[in-house]
Amino acid sequence: MAQLFHPASNTLAKMSIISGVLGGPLLIGAGYAINMSYGYAVYKPVVQPVQFSHKHHVWDDGIDCRYCHTSVEKSTSAGLPDTHTCMSCHSQIWSDSPELAPIRASYVSGQPIEWNRVHDLPDFVYFNHSLHINKGVGCESCHGRIDQAPLVMKVHTFSMQWCLDCHRHPEKFLRPKEAVWTMGWTAADAGTNPDTGKPFTQRELGTKLVTEYKIGHERYLTDCYTCHG
């Protein structure tokens, strides 16, 4: 009786075992990637009427967040700059750049520019920028290295799970209020922990700040009406 299995079957069998082991995670990883970019539109740049570069304005020019997002410290909404803010510089420099034509058109016509929303929380979420800024949540914690983003895109899912990650363990993310605007900040930047004599770790600093800033207990931070209602 002839061999039922060709010798090559051995290879096939080994391959299938290997692919079974490797393929599972691969599939999951692929699914995750698709989900992130498709379901939550993470890492997906959004086309804007003007291809504004945060990298250029923040990293290269050193403009503070609050120069444009004026109400971030006092209102729920961070605010987007009005056309006049753009024109305060761009009437002087790059004043004839074709890239900026929509800005000039808006300035002349009085018709506002319609930007496409990138970080779009559902309407039943009542997020308050000012509260987070005042309690030591850095811009970077949610928006990533926006200073190095030529085009704005989400770097986190902004899903409820992601919000809760921080609301359950704020100490993992908190930073001193004055460092809220700093990009690339680490706990070590906060100096030496007098207790240990070593640079602060995030856990040490975060725990300290939770107390200092009177951050609520998980029970309060995860209460439904904290964000909804």
Place this chain on the structure above:
Amino acid sequence: MSQLIHITDKKGSRIEDKPLDLDDVRAKLAETNGKTYWRSLDELSQKPGFNEMLRREFPGQAPKDWAPLPRRDFLKLMGASLALAGLSGCAFQPNEKIVPYVNQPESIVPGIASYYATAMPFSGYALGLLAKSTDGRPVKVEGNPDHPTSGGETPIDPGKGKPNFKKRGSTDVFAQASLLTMYDPERSQTIRRSGASSNWDTFVGEITQQIQASRRNSKGADFAIITETITSPTQISLMNDLRDLMPELRWVSYEPVNRDNVTAGTRLAFGRDLHPVYHFDRADVIVSLDCDFMLEEPGRVAHAREFIDGRRVTDKTARQKMNRLYVIESTSTITGAAADHRFPVKAAQVDGIARALAQAIGVSGGAGAQQVTAEQNKWVQEIANDLKASRGRVIVVAGANQPPAVHALAMAMTEGLSGNSNNGATFARTLPGNGNAATITYHAPIEGAPVPHLAGLASVVDEMKAGKIKTVLVMGTNPAYTAPRDLEFAKAFNNVPFRAHIGLYEDETSNLCTWHVPEAHYLEQWSDARAIDGTVSIVQPIIMPLYEACKSPLEVLAMMVGNVNSSGYDIVRGQWARTKGLVNDGTLAAASVQGELAKNSTLTQSGASGLTSQGVNNGTAQGLSNGPMTGAQGGVAANSPVVNNAVVNGGVATNNGTINGGAMNGVTPMKPATNGATRNSAAAIGGAGAGASGVAAGTPDAFAFDRFWQEAVHSGVIKGTAAPAINVTAGALNLPAQTVIGPGIEVNFRPDPTIWDGRFANNGWLQECPKPITKLTWDNAILVSPNTAHKNGWNNDDEVELTLNGGKVKGAIFMVPGQPDDTLTLNLGYGRAQVGKIGTGAGFDANQLRTVDNPWMAYGVKTAKLGTVYKLAATAHHNLISPEGKDTTLKDAILGGDDAKTKVVDDWITPQTRGKDVDGVHGRDLIRSGTFEMMQKGELPVVPEDKIGLPISWPRNPNSQGSSLPDSQNKPARGRDESGPIVGDGSLADGPYTTEEDGHPLADNRELAGSPSFYPRESDYLASAPLRSAAAEKELEAKSKALGRDNVTQQWGMSVDLQSCIGCNACVVGCQSENNSAIVGKDQVLMGREMHWIRIDAYMSGSYENPEVYFEPMMCQHCEKAPCAPVCPFNAVMESPGGINEQIYNRCVGTKYCENNCPYKVRRFNFLQYSDQISPTIQLMANPSVTVRSRGVMEKCTYCIQRVKAAEWQAKKEDRFVRDGDIITACQQVCPTNAIVFGDINDPNSEVSKLKRGDLTFGILTHLNTGPRTSYTAKIRNPNPALVALNPKLYGVEVREGEHAEGAEHVTENQAFVEDRGKPKR
């Protein structure tokens, strides 16, 4: 049971409708001992369907109507549903835009609302408002604290060191709902000529021709203008300008509900036209002669506040004196409900009673009173005695429907009792708080056209009929609908060649007109108006007119005097510039008339009325050096530091050009107060007329005027414009003959409590707002007493045809307890022929029965029962709470009425009260009431047991009266983990939580206060913390921190004062506006599906002929152990750390278990897609801080979580606790009488804590162990002991059983009350 919807019993068979058996009701009432509270006659009669209605949450869902579904169809449907349900979770978020400003105004911060002061003219009289503007659109109106009508400080208990409420404004139901009128998609939007759309220029051309022709031919004698009541100084001035053009101009004001009789009364009493202003806070005894001064009179908000200030009692020691109100009235009103003694009489009898009262007091004119029965005379004498005893501090007030003689008598009586009758006028009349201050002050009339409304209209109509009038302009009013039928207005009107109409809606009058111009809403126009006391408010627009064609009456009038396109801003500002004596104002130049028109008289108007304290510079004004200012002067303006005071932000958000484009040019923000300094001042002041800016800048006057103007617009009130009181002396009264009481049935006409004279007919909020006493929605009805209905063989909903004076209407019968026998009351405003979808087809037109001679009451009506039925949607039966929760609702539901089991349940359901004498009336009723006399003796209507289970968290000392828990139960619950507040493991092992019956989970709440709970009892944690001094606060914080918590240890609670609630419904509509609650329509109301988050239950007590009425606002009680929570299979009901019962809409799938299990019946289910999410204007109106609820979701009161959150956010940012008064819920804010107080019950010094600790606090259904965060304070009346003794039966004081044999011995109400305590109720 016509009021009940089709009720089926458990097996699905229909419970038959039976007519009300009045004898049975009477017998049931006679059986009762002590006080019994009932909500309707049906409840009293205990008809078969009633208990079913009480027991079931959704009585209208008749199972028998469900056709059996074939199995295959069922599977198909279920399959499709499952598939679709799966898909519905996969929706992607729509792509959204961010649209920033082109040039963002400094005062606008995205996400932060601004408030602007304005005023709502209602029938001419202004109510001061602060309008909340979000992104340039008004989303809510609130009262202006600085305004004399809506504002005012109100102490809870004056003089006892009790807390004072913060100064804040309140509003009425009309102001709250006016927002919806502005956004009404069916508002008129286009200028029309003979029905076809036209334009402003054509209209201007045609009307100018008419004016010119009229001037040429008749000096204006053939030109008539019919307006609503006008108090606006600017509008009056423009009318005078027009009169200069056309000296013979016919100008009349006509509103069907007017003050003709009041003015005629002053003429009888004092010989001249006067405008009385009532100061109820200065009165100890108030007698209302058919006057619903808390709802039907202008100034209703101030009246209610002042009246309640004179009687608020929350503590037994708080007050030494309480005012007393006698109401003699011809229909059931909220003023009658608030009365200590109410006497229902025919409207025509009031005249005789007024004369008898005057006679008893000794005021001239009273002699010869006839037709007063001996019985009536008895109480008239007692009232007279009471009045005389309070000499100097009394008010007698007559209703607008009463003839002038009654008004004259009322005024003469008040004057006669002013303590100084010879020279009553010389009192310090306007000094508030002065014991001698007059209770009624008299002022020059503030209406613009002082001609009596009806007589004026009649004279114009006569001229129309005679063909003398060639042009009629109707502004803002609707005489084609509101005029009495016998005036034949339409016929006369059609006689006029040129007819034009300016109004918010295309209505009956515009139908008859060639021209229709849409009117700008008051939130869209610049104007001014006087409050009831004469104070002028600037009406400031919050938004540009939604529709381009809209014109304000001022703009139309300015056009008619030659300023075709002047803006409202220029007109109003120009007027005030002239009033202030400013000469060279550029805006004046724009607004002024051509040189030839500027006569002296144009400017003397306000001076002539004697009301404006400022001098009127009429001599120089028409110098009119209109030339542009010199450059030098302009330069001064630009550099002057004074100009920098300006807070105007010109050009706010006009960049969008869309309807949500933002606020109007030149609008001055209320907040921030003056930090807008230096903003564009010179350019902005001119507003649209900026070309003339820098105007008159060179003169100091201009600066002064700028400051004046900024302040006036900013605060909404022009200081010092209140009308000065005039000294009056009542002479001998020469009264006309007494009103004759005709034979048979009397017909009365009254404005509708919600839609007034029909102007709000298309306002869904008002249509669906249950009318205060009847609880009718969407209709008016023939209101009749049960006895009269019985006598005539009528039942509720029976259609009856009324024929009177040749007019004929068909309406449905509705029985109202307290309505005098043999009278019918018809509310105006319904039966509109031409109005939008909302108002069409509702009710009948009572104007068809009115006559010019007697527009308010009539005899000789012929009634004919038609045999047909018209379903009325009254909500009195909806959401019934069983007063004895355990007996009917709970016990019946659990045990199905099995007596043996009931006995067992009785034992465990109230172990705390077992063995105590509390199983009778006390501890069960939904209302607690008592008398002031009783209070003073220390006999409280609330017993300590009433507070069992009521979270009055501070101090949690079991030995004090505020204790809610026995000591043993005050200990922390077992299983509590210090690191987190979750208590127990929540398993059934902790105690019985649910039972099963018919497969439905039911919480039986047999666990008692302090026993394990799913939910944390935050207040327990802090029970041992000391009072919150600064040091204590630190300690508290440390404690909180130790428990792992932040400063959200504040625990929210509410206190509702039944004493202060007048049932005006402002909170119902205010809540609807704040929380975007939907209206559902009449059909759905009939099914009991109205969506109001707060309702006002009206309970009655005593005989149905003249019951005492108690209003009880009912909203989610935010139970600490909420029965709704454990039954939700999806965890959609949560308890917040602050104690707020949260409804999580996204989790809710609509099982409705929670609603089923709520003993208070305050949850509302969206059976259909009720909220309008399509109409663009309605979207603009929505409060963006409130989550959208759609079909299939349960919703309810959230204690205005968005307001709580806003305050908490601010507090967190500033690292502090939320201060008392920072959170004002929507219902609290609108309340004219401060009946609702919200705050931190953990803070011993908060207003709410103090109220909750008061002696009169009780909880509703607390024996069910719900631990409601909302508590109530008892209703206290102040009856006259002499009158109670006179007729104890009338006041529900019963002859006690067992005493019958020994002869009927009457006991006083107090004795009966005290002795009845603990006796079985029925």
